Amino acid sequence: MVLPEATLFPGATYPLKATKASHVKLVKDALEGDRFFVLANEGSARNIPCPISGLGMIRAAIKVGDSYHLILQGLTRVYLEKRVSAYPYDTYLISPLVESSGNRKVVQTLADQLKEKVAHVVKNMDVKTFGIVAKVSPSPQFKEKLANPLEDFLSYLKSVDQPGVLADLVASTLIIPGKDRQTLLNACAVSDRLRTAIKIFRRTYGLAD
Numbered sequence: 001m002v003l004p005e006a007t008l009f010p011g012a013t014y015p016l017k018a019t020k021a022s023h024v025k026l027v028k029d030a031l032e033g034d035r036f037f038v039l040a041n042e043g044s045a046r047n048i049p050c051p052i053s054g055l056g057m058i059r060a061a062i063k064v065g066d067s068y069h070l071i072l073q074g075l076t077r078v079y080l081e082k083r084v085s086a087y088p089y090d091t092y093l094i095s096p097l098v099e100s101s102g103n104r105k106v107v108q109t110l111a112d113q114l115k116e117k118v119a120h121v122v123k124n125m126d127v128k129t130f131g132i133v134a135k136v137s138p139s140p141q142f143k144e145k146l147a148n149p150l151e152d153f154l155s156y157l158k159s160v161d162q163p164g165v166l167a168d169l170v171a172s173t174l175i176i177p178g179k180d181r182q183t184l185l186n187a188c189a190v191s192d193r194l195r196t197a198i199k200i201f202r203r204t205y206g207l208a209d
Contacts, residue, residue: 008054110194
């Protein structure tokens, strides 16, 4: 399935509404089969996918009228080798992309730098950024939780010990959808992905080098 600004990272979830006839057919066939399909970002031309995309599994799906509401979970990066059919929807031969780790010390240093920058941003974010408005008088415990809705995310981030997973998590959660996410999806070398994530994160949130 090709959609504008659609980037599915391994381990991430992606809420999706399928309304186009070909997309509905694709989802229906996937549900009746292995529940897998590729979600691809639209490339330079309309309906032409970026070569590196995300293979996902449908975790939940609800049919509403002639459309589907579903949650897709990313499994791995794939390369779209060539299109083999165009009806009732585009079908491609794909190959999984192998993640290369590189120098362990360099990668760990980069991962630590990314965690530090994310922690700085999260701790200084204005809760209003997320449009959270309390409609009732919250308890003191809830007020503490409400003070920063990303604190739980930050705690989880600290526990992530796989640098490639860390970069993907930051990309799918804190990087604005668009070219930057696709750039990070394209990066199979973990060291390159971390360096790029740090650079994009700095630019996105106005951080000093």
